[in-house]
Amino acid sequence: MTTPATILVADDDSAIRTVLTQALSRKGYEVRTTGNTATLWRWVSDGDGDLVITDVAMPDGNGLDLLPQIRKRRDDLRVIVMSAQNTLLTAVKAAERGAFEYLPKPFDLPELLDVVDRALTADLTRSEKTGVPAGTDDKLPLIGRSQAMQTVYRAIARLTATDLSVLISGESGTGKELVARALHEFSKRRSGPFVAINMAAIPRDLIESELFGHEKGAFTGAATRYAGRFEQAQGGTLFLDEIGDMPIEAQTRLLRVLQEGEYTTVGGRTPIRTDVRIISATHRDLRQQAAQGLFREDLYYRLNVVPIRLPPLRERREDIPDLVGHFLTSMAREGLESKSLTPAAMAVLQRYSWPGNVRELENLIRRLTALYAQDAIDAADVEAELADAPVAAAHNLDGDRAESLSETVERQLRRYFDSHGDALPAQGLYDRVLREVERPLISLTLAATNGNQVKAADLLGLNRNTLRKKIRELDIPVVRGINS
Numbered sequence: 237m238t239t240p241a242t243i244l245v246a247d248d249d250s251a252i253r254t255v256l257t258q259a260l261s262r263k264g265y266e267v268r269t270t271g272n273t274a275t276l277w278r279w280v281s282d283g284d285g286d287l288v289i290t291d292v293a294m295p296d297g298n299g300l301d302l303l304p305q306i307r308k309r310r311d312d313l314r315v316i317v318m319s320a321q322n323t324l325l326t327a328v329k330a331a332e333r334g335a336f337e338y339l340p341k342p343f344d345l346p347e348l349l350d351v352v353d354r355a356l357t358a359d360l361t362r363s364e365k366t367g368v369p370a371g372t373d374d375k376l377p378l379i380g381r382s383q384a385m386q387t388v389y390r391a392i393a394r395l396t397a398t399d400l401s402v403l404i405s406g407e408s409g410t411g412k413e414l415v416a417r418a419l420h421e422f423s424k425r426r427s428g429p430f431v432a433i434n435m436a437a438i439p440r441d442l443i444e445s446e447l448f449g450h451e452k453g454a455f456t457g458a459a460t461r462y463a464g465r466f467e468q469a470q471g472g473t474l475f476l477d478e479i480g481d482m483p484i485e486a487q488t489r490l491l492r493v494l495q496e497g498e499y500t501t502v503g504g505r506t507p508i509r510t511d512v513r514i515i516s517a518t519h520r521d522l523r524q525q526a527a528q529g530l531f532r533e534d535l536y537y538r539l540n541v542v543p544i545r546l547p548p549l550r551e552r553r554e555d556i557p558d559l560v561g562h563f564l565t566s567m568a569r570e571g572l573e574s575k576s577l578t579p580a581a582m583a584v585l586q587r588y589s590w591p592g593n594v595r596e597l598e599n600l601i602r603r604l605t606a607l608y609a610q611d612a613i614d615a616a617d618v619e620a621e622l623a624d625a626p627v628a629a630a631h632n633l634d635g636d637r638a639e640s641l642s643e644t645v646e647r648q649l650r651r652y653f654d655s656h657g658d659a660l661p662a663q664g665l666y667d668r669v670l671r672e673v674e675r676p677l678i679s680l681t682l683a684a685t686n687g688n689q690v691k692a693a694d695l696l697g698l699n700r701n702t703l704r705k706k707i708r709e710l711d712i713p714v715v716r717g718i719n720s
């Protein structure tokens with residue numbers, strides 16, 4: 237019989253020590269636990285243990301700070317880091333200092349056991365580490381400690397030493413560009429440029445010359461030579477935003493550049509070698525676009541070597557208080573008055589669906605900070621501002637950016653039918669559903685027109701009398717402005 241592996245556990249929380257001891261012993265491991273870094277270091281330097289599981293913040297020191305020491309003394313000893321700090325920086329530091337894996341707290345026990353198994357059996361090939369640049373804390377405020385964001389942080393941390401192409405997908409305003417910048421800042425290319433180009437913002441027939449540059453006189457209007465984004469990004473990272481909007485001819489050209497590692501400018505002949513890392517982003521389903529022939533499948537696979545999905549804000553509502561705190565602080569730093577939100581106001585924000593995601597939240601906090609005089613912003617203020625935000629709603633109605641209105645309704649209806657099991661729901665469903673849509677439609681339009689019913693009727697395309705009748709029937713309170 238082989239001797240069981242010994243696992244050294246360091247955590248100042250005795251409950252975690254107990255849980256880990258039980259779970260790991262049950263799997264047949266020897267377990268030794270301590271609540272401080274000094275004892276852990278003594279064991280490690282005595283040559284004890286086959287694997288370390290350590291917390292970050294302990295009373296006498298920091299588990300992360302111990303990592304380089306452990307690596308130096310015993311390079312073969314793997315370390316799993318757990319932390320409740322759960323920021324992007326913790327994940328990246330753990331990876332950079334050679335942790336085998338980083339697990340945010342509260343952790344999932346089966347996942348931890350799985351990581352332990354892998355750590356004890358995996359091959360030891362260490363990749364080159366890049367080092368966290370000084371002062372990164374303030375520069376890259378990716379906020380949020382939800383599980384969904386942890387997955388994103390761990391992906392970023394794992395990618396610090398590679399040049400792999402990354403495709404970031406997610407609705408508009410979820411932070412795709414911020415993640416692309418973080419990937420650049422934590423990579424070995426960080427001293428090189430980060431160049432972003434948004435395919436949706438450039439006229440289609442100019443995309444190729446924007447990307448690859450053009451020679452003087454290449455086409456009418458090309459008065460001088462222009463260095464394209466590939467050239468500007470040389471030695472750094474090129475961020476191709478809204479890649480799904482790239483015309484098919486430009487896709488073909490991009491694919492060739494990625495395959496061959498060189499390109500020619502528009503109107504130019506001499507091939508130029510390129511050294512850029514490609515990060516792209518899309519709010520569309522590129523796989524589906526590829527299936528429909530709208531996006532080259534071969535290009536899709538080349539860009540999507542590592543996929544990162546950014547969840548919409550409504551799927552990580554627990555991040556909202558942290559985000560709000562972050563925006564309030566940064567707006568106070570910009571010189572706007574320092575404000576706070578009452579718990580009731582925060583609850584309103586956590587219930588809202590955020591079709592415009594983090595960008596919409598950021599804009600709302602900016603409006604609240606600028607427009608309201610009192611220090612503590614209350615639920616009623618938030619509600620009034622939310623009702624006044626037609627931009628996000630319009631996004632949804634376009635059916636393009638976030639989830640479309642009919643998708644939202646379908647999701648709700650599906651849940652409604654599902655919740656009734658075999659028994660069919662109550663009667664009168666048609667009218668009830670229409671009323672559900674009519675009510676917010678009319679009240680938000682009224683809010684947007686400051687209660688002006690003539691304008692609201694125009695906007696809705698309804699006869700004024702019909703609108704009045706509906707307001708009465710649906711019992712819609714007319715709160716703002718003067719009624720016409």
Ligand SMILES: Nc1ncnc2c1ncn2[C@@H]1O[C@H](COP(=O)(O)OP(=O)(O)OP(=O)(O)O)[C@@H](O)[C@H]1O
Nearest residue numbers: 377378379380407408409410411412413414594595
């Ligand atoms: N996790 C986050 N923490 C802090 N700020 C965030 C976060 N995510 C997004 N933001 C902020 O929200 C705004 C929108 O983010 P960003 O531009 O990265 O989104 P996007 O997904 O690239 O949007 P689009 O697809 O419309 O270009 C930015 O001001 C950004 O700083």
